[in-house]
Amino acid sequence: MIMISVVMPVFNKEKYVHNILKDLQKQTFQNFECIIVDDGSTDRSGIICDEVGLIDERFQVIHIKNAGVSYARNVGLKEVRGNYITFIDADDRLESNYLKVLYEDITKSNADIIISGVEKWWEKTNFTELLKIPYQGKYKMKELLPKFAMVQKNTGIYGYCWGKLLKKELIEEVYFTNGLKLAEDFDFYLQIYPKVDTIFFENNCHYFYLQEAQNSSMLSADNEIDYKAQLKINLRYRDFLKKMNSYNEYNRLLVDRILTNYVFFVVYHARRQEISKKVEEMNQIAYQENINLKGVGTIQNIILWCIKNKKGILAEKLLRIYDILRWFKRKSRLFL
Structure with missing residues (x-):
């Protein structure tokens, strides 16, 4: 039985995707599958993913015509088999214990969602910034709601697609809105949070979020x-x-x-x-x-x-x- 399903959309990330695939292969937690959705890449991204898929059966590569990140994630969600779901971007990096920490947190706490700290890093300057979250441990959603907007404004943690692990049943009949290019992840989680009773916050940072990556949707004018x-x-x-x-x-x-x-x-x-x-x-x-x-x-x-x-x-x-x-x-x- 597969424990964690990783969904990763890829579009023209040949400069980065090899590194994130290596990071996944080096995870100390081994019981996972990675659903890679190549969103019509015109560079070597799809080829690089296929090469890994041929030698590691945990990696499934799906090639589609370019339709945007929301559609690509939806394609991946339809294929997941794990008990828990997490999302990763193709230009980010992971510590080797990333999945292990998330899995141990969710199984020990029995929370509905794990939200972890992340570290932002800028490729050109190699500058890093810790995105610390203001909680640690398990909280009832009703405890978090009074300051929900303030925490979201200051940290963005409730909206980021990555840095989370959630129970599979939470995403039943929930999909990303096709065509959205900005804040599509927050829109997605706003459909999930009404179902959530508890959230476990993991303040340690094991996910590295690349800022200003090539082809990033965050660079929209x-x-x-x-x-x-x-x-x-x-x-x-x-x-x-x-x-x-x-x-x-x-x-x-x-x-x-x-x-x-x-x-x-x-x-x-x-x-x-x-x-x-x-x-x-x-x-x-x-x-x-x-x-x-x-x-x-x-x-x-x-x-x-x-x-x-x-x-x-x-x-x-x-x-x-x-x-x-x-x-x-x-x-x-x-x-x-």
């Missing part, structure tokens, strides 16, 4: 982000907290701020010719979802006023003027 999709994810975040009777105090304050920011960003980062349409759209969503639009700063407050009052043409004119002023400001700096 502002104008490439789907802010409406991010707004929907955070509406789900609010729904989760409401369902758990925890949408109050700090949780409400922080999530309301996030929702307001994304309503603003949908308009602010839109193509200027599309601003009127975006203002109308955000007005409807803000009204239907009862989003408390309270801005910070002059520009945000002005645009939010335009949204609340359906002043799309005015918002477009103001942002075009704002663009011109910013252009002159950048130019003036060049001559100083």
